[in-house]
Amino acid sequence: MTEKNIYVPEVIAGRILVIRGHKVLLGNDLSELYGVEHRVLMQAVKRNLKRFPSDFMFQITREEWESLKSQFVTSRWGGIRKMPFAFTEQGVAMLSSVLNSDQAIQVNIQIMRAFTKLRHLVLDNEELRNEIESLRKETEGKFRVVFETLDHLLAEDAEPKKKIGFIAKEKEAGYGS
Numbered sequence: 001m002t003e004k005n006i007y008v009p010e011v012i013a014g015r016i017l018v019i020r021g022h023k024v025l026l027g028n029d030l031s032e033l034y035g036v037e038h039r040v041l042m043q044a045v046k047r048n049l050k051r052f053p054s055d056f057m058f059q060i061t062r063e064e065w066e067s068l069k070s071q072f073v074t075s076r077w078g079g080i081r082k083m084p085f086a087f088t089e090q091g092v093a094m095l096s097s098v099l100n101s102d103q104a105i106q107v108n109i110q111i112m113r114a115f116t117k118l119r120h121l122v123l124d125n126e127e128l129r130n131e132i133e134s135l136r137k138e139t140e141g142k143f144r145v146v147f148e149t150l151d152h153l154l155a156e157d158a159e160p161k162k163k164i165g166f167i168a169k170e171k172e173a174g175y176g177s
Contacts, residue, residue, distance in 0.1 A: 012114035017086070019064055023118060024086035025111065026060075030095065033111070034104045042085070044098045051098065056091035059083050089115045 015029045027045075031038040045052055060068075060083050087095065092115075096108040 012111050013118055016114065016118060017068065019060060019068075019086050020058070022055075022086070022088050023115065024088055025092060027085040027087065030087060030092070033107045034095075034099055034101070035107075036099065036101075036104070041095075041099070045085070045095075048098050051094045052091055055088060056094055057085055057087050059085050 012025075012033065015033075016023050016025055018024070025033075027041060028038055031041040034041065045057070062083060065083055089112075092108065092111050096105060099108075
């Protein structure tokens, strides 16, 4: 495999889309990554359709396609006749049993690493969200007391104060400046 055909998980992760709540790679992107023509990839899939149930691979709708195209300012997809197929992580794993070239095997390993990296990012994000929520709950009572005290002090400052002292009494009586 030449240097130009090596893909890092970050490059692959940039091609992973979320459609119908699933992280997927489109068949066009997979054929490019595997270094095979798209029709060759789809022929291999069609010869092994039993290996690709609907939770492994599905054809996207025209509405989903239009939505995808609108998300990208410059489309990297040309005109198409048929709506593309989307492959979930399990579908991509199944492709490794259908496509057996050295490049396909190496790229498949990188794709699995990209999916794993994305899963870890989501978990890390969830952990962070849970920590923030826990911290908020833990400190909410403590800060409520602080804010109530500050509100009380601000309310006291807003009330007019009685003037005390010799100069204040003279001003009230009209003496002095």
